[in-house]
Amino acid sequence: MNKIDFHKREVVERFSLTALDYERHAQLQKLVAARLASFFPKFEHPHILEIGCGTGYLTAHLLAHYPGAVCEITDLSQAMLDECAQNFRDHKQLQFGLMDGEHPDLGKRYDLIATSMTPQWFTQPAKSLERLRGLLKPRGVLLYSTIGPDLFPQWRSVLRELGLPCGLVEPGDLPGVIDEEIHQMHFESGVQFLQNLKVTGASMPRPGYRALSAGELRSAIRLFETKKQARADWHILYGQLDA
Numbered sequence: 714m715n716k717i718d719f720h721k722r723e724v725v726e727r728f729s730l731t732a733l734d735y736e737r738h739a740q741l742q743k744l745v746a747a748r749l750a751s752f753f754p755k756f757e758h759p760h761i762l763e764i765g766c767g768t769g770y771l772t773a774h775l776l777a778h779y780p781g782a783v784c785e786i787t788d789l790s791q792a793m794l795d796e797c798a799q800n801f802r803d804h805k806q807l808q809f810g811l812m813d814g815e816h817p818d819l820g821k822r823y824d825l826i827a828t829s830m831t832p833q834w835f836t837q838p839a840k841s842l843e844r845l846r847g848l849l850k851p852r853g854v855l856l857y858s859t860i861g862p863d864l865f866p867q868w869r870s871v872l873r874e875l876g877l878p879c880g881l882v883e884p885g886d887l888p889g890v891i892d893e894e895i896h897q898m899h900f901e902s903g904v905q906f907l908q909n910l911k912v913t914g915a916s917m918p919r920p921g922y923r924a925l926s927a928g929e930l931r932s933a934i935r936l937f938e939t940k941k942q943a944r945a946d947w948h949i950l951y952g953q954l955d956a
């Protein structure tokens with residue numbers, strides 16, 4: 714297995730481990746899915762592909778907006794997919810499938826491809842989004858949300874001050890960004906902040922990151938609490954790619 718495949722497998726394992734607990738901690742992801750849904754275009758009976766469905770925050774909006782749609786709901790984690798299928802078991806127009814969003818079935822075409830808070834976990838976010846754009850029917854639309862480069866500036870500044878490496882994933886330059894938001898998040902402690910990242914699967918570091926030692930982590934948490942009051946702002950990007 715090469716380094717990239719290993720990283721991807723780790724990402725999926727982390728999400729799989731937290732699938733049952735995800736919704737208790739993923740309030741931000743719920744808000745983001747609702748905002749992404751506000752960009753949904755009008756379609757009568759669209760053929761839809763969702764990538765990285767998780768437990769189904771965006772799936773719920775797809776169902777509400779497009780009652781006549783045929784939806785392929787996919788994720789790379791079987792545990793997440795099972796959780797989503799269970800949450801929407803009464804909706805027969807949903808077809809669930811295990812799929813790597815970076816390696817879709819190139820023979821299919823869709824009116825709408827939607828993915829919320831997932832492209833940051835792609836190995837090549839920009840390239841993969843462009844590949845997905847190639848699966849759109851004429852007048853089709855791809856909508857995505859993901860993290861922006863100013864994710865958790867408070868945590869980053871603490872690590873910088875201590876001369877420590879930062880493991881947060883970097884999505885790089887993305888095509889078709891149409892909007893961005895900053896969500897202020899206040900945590901009771903640095904540990905709670907890190908715990909939140911863990912349960913939402915977001916603690917997976919970028920490839921090549923050197924993990925902090927226990928002592929380094931303690932120092933970072935202390936400074937994060939005293940200097941930043943355990944505040945960590947999410948930077949969210951919304952993007953649209955047209956066929």
Ligand SMILES: C[S@@+](CC[C@H](N)C(=O)[O-])C[C@H]1O[C@@H](n2cnc3c(N)ncnc32)[C@H](O)[C@@H]1O
Nearest residue numbers: 728742765766767789790793813814829831834
């Ligand atoms: C942060 S969760 C977002 C889930 C859901 N869309 C939401 O907004 O709550 C990211 C999801 O992407 C999935 N994922 C990660 N890498 C993926 C990939 N390459 N292809 C498809 N799904 C992937 C994870 O298993 C996880 O369910």
